[in-house]
Amino acid sequence: MRFARCRDTAQIPSSGKSVAIIGAGPAGLGAAGELICRGHKVVVYDMLPEPGGLLIFGIPEFRIPKDRIKVGIKELMDIGVEFKCGVKVGKDISLDKLIESYDAVLIATGTWRANRLNIPGEDLPGVYDALYYIINTHLIQYGYKPFNEAPDLYGKVAVIGGGLTAIDACYIAFDRGAEEVTLLYRRTREQAPAGVKEFNNLESELGVKIRELTQPLRFLGNGGHVTGIEVIKMKLGKPDASGRPRPEPIPGSEEVIKIDNVLVAAGLVATPPLDADKCGIELTRWNTIKTDEKHRTSREGVFAAGDVKHGASLIGPALKSGKDAAIYIDEYLKSGKWLYDEKEVVNV
Ligand SMILES: Cc1cc2nc3c(=O)[nH]c(=O)nc-3n(C[C@H](O)[C@H](O)[C@H](O)COP(=O)(O)OP(=O)(O)OC[C@H]3O[C@@H](n4cnc5c(N)ncnc54)[C@H](O)[C@@H]3O)c2cc1C
Incomplete structure (x- = not known):
């Protein structure tokens, strides 16, 4: 270039x-x-x-x-x-x-600052800011000191978001030890900043499980480390300021997903x-x-x-x-x- x-x-x-x-x-x-x-x-x-x-x-x-x-x-x-x-x-x-x-x-x-979800449990061990997890992974790979710790992942990993950072976090998650990756996004792939093709590739190339119209409510921890996410199902409502249909929670649709690590990619500031x-x-x-x-x-x-x-x-x-x-x-x-x-x- x-x-x-x-x-x-x-x-x-x-x-x-x-x-x-x-x-x-x-x-x-x-x-x-x-x-x-x-x-x-x-x-x-x-x-x-x-x-x-x-x-x-x-x-x-x-x-x-x-x-x-x-x-x-x-x-x-x-x-x-x-x-x-x-x-x-x-x-x-x-x-x-x-x-x-x-x-x-x-x-x-x-x-270089990631949005927070501002939900309970966000600071539990095992919940990482995806941007810095990716940057730290590259710093370590190239032989530099990372900004902060980015330990290997294991088991079931959830990635939260719909932009390019979330997509790349899914690839990195497998590289760093995840056995299974689930992408949670509160809208549908048609409204995602990363685009439909990236979502489809994740499914077909990597076998990522994609849960659209799903919003995290809180992270659950056992003995400190994250063990699960309580989520709620969303439906699409009237357009919001961005022109995209606003996702709205469906009362009573809450459920708990068992998870071992989380990468949060909820937008950059x-x-x-x-x-x-x-x-x-x-x-x-x-x-x-x-x-x-x-x-x-x-x-x-x-x-x-x-x-x-x-x-x-x-x-x-x-x-x-x-x-x-x-x-x-x-x-x-x-x-x-x-x-x-x-x-x-x-x-x-
Ligand atoms: C994970 C990820 C994947 C992406 N994938 C794609 C893609 O596939 N295709 C695409 O087109 N775009 C992609 N993007 C977006 C693209 O990388 C950015 O839009 C682009 O790099 C922005 O360029 P920039 O020069 O404005 O900022 P940056 O590339 O962020 O560069 C800013 C620089 O400023 C430095 N800096 C910050 N603060 C200070 C400070 N106080 N003092 C000194 N230095 C400082 C940083 O170290 C950094 O080097 C991706 C973004 C992310 C996060």
């Missing part, structure tokens, strides 16, 4: 300007490729031990061969993009310091650097970063792109968002004009 459109920067005159990019996922990498080819110095910060974001540490190898991503990253390094990995902005270095040290900053930190609001960067009610149509935030010189700007999406939109932001950063660096207008904010 190529992130830069130039193969050599030797002939490109230097602008004398520098840009810090926070986040080395597709949005950050796409922006880095565009900015270096426009003559700017580019430094990319990432909290993970190597660049790539979810391309390397989230999406499984069978979907996206890592070698191709690594070739694209190496090309960026060869043409002068500098990577500072293992650095969490907002913890190891302040966002304010970066804003002071560079001519422009791009925030491309993605959606945008994660700007922790000190973003202290730096005058306004957030939307979904925790995404407010921007105008040119990716400008409410703080002069700071731009945002990718999933942290528009919410959890896909590789293509994130990459395009990073490249678009780079064009506006270039425009700002060359003109010195900052015309952010609160009334022009596009993602509130």
Whole structure:
């Protein structure tokens, strides 16, 4: 996968300007490729031990061969993009310091917090956040220290959710020791963000049992470890804010499913650097970063792109968002004009 459109920067005159990019996922990498080819110095910060974001540490190898991503990253390094990995902005270095040290900053930190179900028993041993279970599995596989423990699974595993994280969690669950996997989803596969095909593949390729229109009510534990889930059957009602039929519980349809481990994948939340609001960067009610149509935030010189700007999406939109932001950063660096207008904010 190529992130830069130039193969050599030797002939490109230097602008004398520098840009810090926070986040080395597709949005950050796409922006880095565009900015270096426009003559700017580019430094990319990432909290993970190597660049790539979810391309390397989230999406499984069978979907996206890592070698191709690594070739694209190496090309960026060869043409002068500098990577500072293992650095969490907002913890190891302040966002304010970066804003002071560079001519422009791009925030491309993605959606690294999982929604909670907020039901009893969610913190029982054996109930894992699927996103971090997947990331930790990849960190361990590549010889790095995981963020937290991700022990092997066993017996019957339930995966909860209907997005790509839930689908990939089913594959990972088998890799990590599950004997049987059941996917619980509160709507039907026709309304699932992952799409019907992914659900069908789980059934036909992996033998995953799929229980649609099923909502967990509480996790049950015996001696501490999760042993079961109380669920309720749902029916589809009138459309909700998302335009999809709203799932409604059917009273009296509660039952207990016996389970040994659970992976929860109930949606992802945008994660700007922790000190973003202290730096005058306004957030939307979904925790995404407010921007105008040119990716400008409410703080002069700071731009945002990718999933942290528009919410959890896909590789293509994130990459395009990073490249678009780079064009506006270039425009700002060359003109010195900052015309952010609160009334022009596009993602509130
Ligand atoms: C399990 C899973 C499977 C998926 N499968 C697919 C798929 O098959 N096809 C598809 O198109 N999309 C898929 N997606 C979605 C896709 O991966 C994302 O939409 C895309 O990666 C978003 O790109 P991004 O650059 O905005 O963010 P990310 O790829 O999340 O990159 C953000 C980067 O910022 C870094 N970061 C975060 N906070 C900080 C901080 N404070 N300081 C320093 N660094 C920080 C992170 O370490 C990360 O490297 C999947 C997502 C998941 C979770």
